[in-house]
Amino acid sequence: MKPVRTRFAPSPTGYLHIGGARTALFSWAFARRHAGTFILRVEDTDVARSTPEAVQAILDGMQWLGLEHDEGPFYQMQRMARYKEVIQHMLAAGTAYYCYTTREELDALRAEQETRKEKPRYDGRWRPEDGKTLPVPPADVPPVVRFRNPKDGVVAWDDQVKGRIEFANGELDDLIIARADGTPTYNFCVCVDDRDMGITHVIRGDDHVNNTPRQINILQALGADIPQYAHLSMILGDDGAKLSKRHGAVSVMQYDEDGYLPEAVINYLARLGWSHGDEEVFSRQQFVEWFDLDHITASAAQFNTEKLLWLNQHYMKQMPAAELAAKVKTRLAARGIDTERGPDLERAVALYVDRSNTLNVLADAVEVFYIDFIPAPELLAQHLADEAGPALADFAAGIAEVPWEAPAIGALIKETVTKHGLKMPKLAMPLRVILTGQAQTPSVDALIALIGRAKVLEKLAAQKTQ
Numbered sequence: 001m002k003p004v005r006t007r008f009a010p011s012p013t014g015y016l017h018i019g020g021a022r023t024a025l026f027s028w029a030f031a032r033r034h035a036g037t038f039i040l041r042v043e044d045t046d047v048a049r050s051t052p053e054a055v056q057a058i059l060d061g062m063q064w065l066g067l068e069h070d071e072g073p074f075y076q077m078q079r080m081a082r083y084k085e086v087i088q089h090m091l092a093a094g095t096a097y098y099c100y101t102t103r104e105e106l107d108a109l110r111a112e113q114e115t116r117k118e119k120p121r122y123d124g125r126w127r128p129e130d131g132k133t134l135p136v137p138p139a140d141v142p143p144v145v146r147f148r149n150p151k152d153g154v155v156a157w158d159d160q161v162k163g164r165i166e167f168a169n170g171e172l173d174d175l176i177i178a179r180a181d182g183t184p185t186y187n188f189c190v191c192v193d194d195r196d197m198g199i200t201h202v203i204r205g206d207d208h209v210n211n212t213p214r215q216i217n218i219l220q221a222l223g224a225d226i227p228q229y230a231h232l233s234m235i236l237g238d239d240g241a242k243l244s245k246r247h248g249a250v251s252v253m254q255y256d257e258d259g260y261l262p263e264a265v266i267n268y269l270a271r272l273g274w275s276h277g278d279e280e281v282f283s284r285q286q287f288v289e290w291f292d293l294d295h296i297t298a299s300a301a302q303f304n305t306e307k308l309l310w311l312n313q314h315y316m317k318q319m320p321a322a323e324l325a326a327k328v329k330t331r332l333a334a335r336g337i338d339t340e341r342g343p344d345l346e347r348a349v350a351l352y353v354d355r356s357n358t359l360n361v362l363a364d365a366v367e368v369f370y371i372d373f374i375p376a377p378e379l380l381a382q383h384l385a386d387e388a389g390p391a392l393a394d395f396a397a398g399i400a401e402v403p404w405e406a407p408a409i410g411a412l413i414k415e416t417v418t419k420h421g422l423k424m425p426k427l428a429m430p431l432r433v434i435l436t437g438q439a440q441t442p443s444v445d446a447l448i449a450l451i452g453r454a455k456v457l458e459k460l461a462a463q464k465t466q
Contacts, residue, residue, distance in 0.1 A: 002225075004036025005200045008062075008069075009190070011043045012054035015251030016061030018303070019205060019235050019243065022269045026232065027203045028067045029270075029291040039197055040069035045076050045189055061252035065262050066284065074197075076189050083184040086192050086222070087145055087177065095221040096177060098143035099126040100135075121173040122146070145178035147188070147218055155213040160230035160293040162206070167213040175214055191215050195224035203293075206231040230293050233273060236302040243303055259331070259358030261319075264312040273301035281314060313357040321346040324353065324362075331363040332370065342370040343450050351442050351450055368436045369451065375437045375463075383429040383439065391420040391427050396460040404453055410445035434463045 008024040010016065016024075031038035040062070044050040059073070090096035101109075101122070110120045126134060127148065137143065149172050156166040177188035184192075194202065194215075209231050219226055235243045255265050266284055274297070276282070276290045316324060325345040332339055339345045348366040356362035395416045402412050417427050428444045435456060441447050448456055 002198075002200050004031055004034040005039065005198050006031045006036065006203060007039040007041050007194070007197065007199050008067075009041040009043050009193075009204075010058050011046060011049075012051060012058055013046055013049040014054055015057045015253070017251065018269070020058075021061065021065060021252045021265075022235070022272055023204055023232060024062060024067050025065070025266065025269050026230075026274070026291070026296070027201075028069075029288050030201060030203060030293065031070070032288045033291050036200075037070045038068075039074070039199070040072035041074045041076070041193060041197070042072075043076050043186070043189065045183070045186060047077070057251060057253065064253060064256055065266060071197075074193070076193065079189075079193070080184070082196070083189055083192055084178075084182065087184065087188075090147075090177075090221065091145065093221075094128065095148050096145050097126060097128055097148055097174075098137070099146045099174075099176075100137050100141045100143045101125060102141055119171075124174060127174060142180040144176045144180050146174040147177045147214075147221070149174050149214070149217055155216050157212065157216060157226070157229055159209075160201075160203075160228055161233070161296045162209075162231055162298050165209065165212075169217070172213060172217070177218070187211055187214050188218060191218040191222065191224070194227060195219060195222055199227050200225075201230065202227045203230045204232065206233055230296065232296065233298060233300045235272060236300050238303055238305055240302065259360030259363070260308070260312050261315045261359070264308065264315045267315070268308045268311050272303070273297050281311065309357040313353075316353055316356065316359070316362070321350045325349050327359055328363050328366065331359060332367060335363075335367070337367060337370050339370050342455075343452055347450055351446055355440075355442065365438075368438065373437050375433050379433045379437070379439060380430075383433050385426065385430075387420075387422065388426055388430045391416050391422055392430060392460065392463075394419065395427065395431075396457065399448070399453065399456060399460075404449065406443070406445040406449045409448050410443075413445060435459050 006027040008020075008027045010020055010024075028038045030036070042055060042058070044055070062069070087096060091098070099122075106122070109123060113120045126143075127146070128134065150169045152169060154166045154168050155172075156164065159165050175187060176185055178184050190211075193199075212229055212231075216226055237243045252265070256262070263284070266287070267281060270282070270287045270291075271280065274291070274295055276295065279290075282290070325348075328349050329339050329345055342348075345366070348369055349362060352362055352365040356365055395412065398412045398416065399409070402408050413424070413427060413431075417424055420427075429439065431444050432441045432447070433439060435447065435451060451459075
């Protein structure tokens, strides 16, 4: 068996989106699973729509996800000489030919076919055939080059996801492989690249199924080995409609901006149309060890934002506190917040991580410890009843002397509410609002221990004077 060689071949006409990222992940994992080679190829022949910014966005997305390529990136625009060389060989071999049909003639042909309710297609008027006399090429019409597609039989392959697929060659017309200005077309470039790069497995979206029979025929004309094909089903949004820009993140990097971890996104993408028993959470390495093409579902996969958030929280909780704090520190720094001005950030994130499903939510939660704030009047009015005043005063007096640890602080809170005949929330809620400006926090004794004695006394004193 040949060494496995896969490729991810995005067109840089936009960002690396979730569908593309899943294709890249599956191609990468298959190569890693079989100790093969993963190639990155940028199909940038659409000059009008391809941009350097989009290329960089793809590279950034791949890097963030940790999908390292072994060869490349290769750029099709840098391989033009090679494509033109192959076209000349095909013309010489008779597997391609010049076509001088004008745009006006093609439009007229299409109109006639539509009138007869026929499928619009090129009629082969410039196709060389035994016994056929071709017209004299017009001097004022720059020709395109067409592939001489077989007329008879079928082109078929055993798709690794969809099973046996067949197309009648009679349904495929002679597609253009080089435009009148000499630039090669997409399907042709793909074939030359796949042959030259020795691609053994093509894993891509099922929007390419109709391209595959054309590419197989071109590869056969080139004398190339035919890769195994695996066409992945589309991804649906949470609402069951085809995933699109309106469903949220356009770019994979948007997930980074929104506070997701790459480990969570990789884990989620792995389960988007593939499964290994009932396993939901697994490492990148475990995925590589398990991954195969047999367990990719042929039906559409549905995106579930809640499941992704659940996974993200799982990975955040598994992350060492120092690493998690470093990620949150970066996000707070971007807001102009200095985390040296408050409590230990590692302790802060450890206290709040169980309540946070993204890095952004976690940063929002701990931000309050490093900024100056005044509790919202409506929160104070809601939670700071008159009866809590004496209890707060006693608590402030006690907190000045109590050992600075959560159990001792918790004991002081219980002692204070008992003394004043209050239920626990009557003291705990005002403390939360005064100290954090938030009504919902982790346990109030742990919160107070984190903030520090001096800051707590300062906040309580400030509230008393208001």
